[in-house]
Amino acid sequence: MTRLYALIDCNNFYASCERVFRPDLEGRPVAVLSNNDGCIVARSSEVKTIGIPMGVPYFKVRDLLTRYDVQVFSSNYELYGDMSARVMAVLGQFSPDVEIYxxxxxxxxxxxxxxxxxxxxxxxxxxxVKRWTGIPVSVGIAPTKSLAKLAAERAKKNPALGGVAVLGDERTREAALAATPVGDVWGIGRQWSKRLKALGVLSALDFTRQSQHWVRKHMGVTGARTQVELLGTPCFALESQPPDRKSCVASRSFSRPVMDFDDVKDAIATFAARAGERLRQGGLVAGQVTAFALTDRFNTRQPQCQASATVALASPSNLTADLTAAAVRALRQAYKPGFGYKKAGVMMLDLAPAGAAQQSLFAPPAVRQDKAERLQNALDRLNGGHRGGRDLVRLGATGFGSGWHLRREHRSPRYTTAWAELRTVRA
Structure with missing residues (x-):
């Protein structure tokens, strides 16, 4: 039995999500911006044709975008996350083994x-996938994950392939490797790409023809495995069950420097609540909480500060109240006044399965803990309902101001996760 892998890649995903509910944008240039409308992080094929590069600051190409009538959107993470989940659910209809990469x-x-x-x-x-979700995808099929990823790139870039590329024999595989720059190989980073090109290794095929001893000696085990994968022997197994998480981070850049402690505290409390949601979804608890706040390292004219502190929880927990209290306590220890902070966040450490975590002698009594968990479950049900949406009910520690919130001036409606923003269709 031949082992085969398929890599499913959503084409221009963020831009495609915007088009699902705006069919008038089909065929028109669409660009999506990063946090705080800073840089371009997604481009439709039309924007790529114009020559606007990925990652370019929005303000630098604003006039060019206007000239070509490019439709610009702020990142709509609620919409993109929900559309991703829908696509992954459809993929489960075509194979029992799915690894969400x-x-x-x-x-x-x-x-x-x-x-x-x-x-x-x-x-x-x-x-x-297109019919059920509206998202176009490319499919690459090959004997290894590295080759499947390479095949999916070929399927995406070559319209003649109809969105599907299969590297099923040696002739097809070698042709694909010869047409792939070595820097585009999955697992070969920018630095190794430069070094390989300096040695005359320009294509993926050139890389497969290097001495296995040299690759292992200079690029380590990962490089050696990548080479073997490109030769058609699988080294990277399918991970249908994600590995246990060691940490959980929730952070965000601010739309402007924040100097007021209360604004930073509100942000930290909000991020702790978000991290708590992720822990509960994964059935995990945290033993320690780190809070951090950073100034803008690119603004060398301003004083710099990297403030962080870690506190241990009395007992491992994933309850928002516990995590928020610990995060705020850590921030009070770390905070240094007089700086304009551009980013803040929390990190949950010492993660363990909720039912297997070592409890402390100083843990709250079982009755009190049971009440806290039932209260948290009630809050999650309220905030998980589509009528209210996220943050219908929240802790007062998260604040009510907007001094730190994201700038998203071009955000589209959250069509699939908020009742008030559902698409309206008139007969």
Whole structure:
């Protein structure tokens, strides 16, 4: 039985999400901005054709965007996260083995698909995802994950392939490797790309022809595994169950420097609440909480500060009240007045499964703990309902001002997660 992997890649994902509910944008240039409308982080193919690079600051290309009538959107993470979940649910219809690699990519295991028409299966997958979610995807199929990722890139960039590329034989594989710059290989970073090019290794095929001893000696085990994968032997297993998390971070940059302690405290409390949501979703508890606040390191004309502190919880917890109290306590220890902070966040450490965490002798009595957990469950149900949405009910520690909140002047409605922002269709 031949082992096969498929890499499903959502095309221009953020821009595609915006188009799902705005069909008038089909064929028109669309760009999506980063936090605080800072840089361009997603581009439709039309924007790429114009020549606007990824990551360029918005203010530098504002006039160019206007000249070409580019539709600009602020990042709508609520919409993108929900659309991603819908796409991943559809992929589960085409294979029992799914590894969610990122918000817009997933690997599928195709063991046991010998004798199947892989092109037909991939085309059916693309059509179903498009029909059920509105998101276009590319599919790459190959004997290893590295080759599947390379195949998906070919499927995306070559319209003649119809969105599907299968590297099923050595001739096809070598042609794909020869056409792929070594810097585009999954697992070869920017620094190694420069060093390899200096040695005359320009393509992925060139890389596979290097001495295995040299690759292992200079690039370590990861480089050696990447080379073996490109030669068609799988080294990276499918991770249908994500590995246990060691930490959980919630942070955000501010739209402007924040100097007031209360504003930073409100932000830290909000981030602690977000981290608590993630811990509860993953069935985890934290033993320690770190709070940090940073100034803008790119603004060398302003005084710099990196403030952080860690506090231990009396007993491992994932309750918002416990995490928020610890995060604020850590911030009070770390905070230094007189600085304009540009970013803040919290990190949850010493994570463990909720039912297996070592309890402290000073943990609250069982009755009190049970009441706290029931209160948290009630809050989660209220905030999880689509009628109210997130933050319908929240702790007062998160504040009510907007001194630190994101600037998202071009955000589209949260079509799928907020009742008040559902798309209205008139007959």
């Amino acid at each position: 990122s918000i817009d990519e997933a690997f599928l295991g195709l063991d046991g698909f010998d004798g199947w028409d892989l092109y037909a299966h991939a085309r059916a997958l693309r059509a179903t």
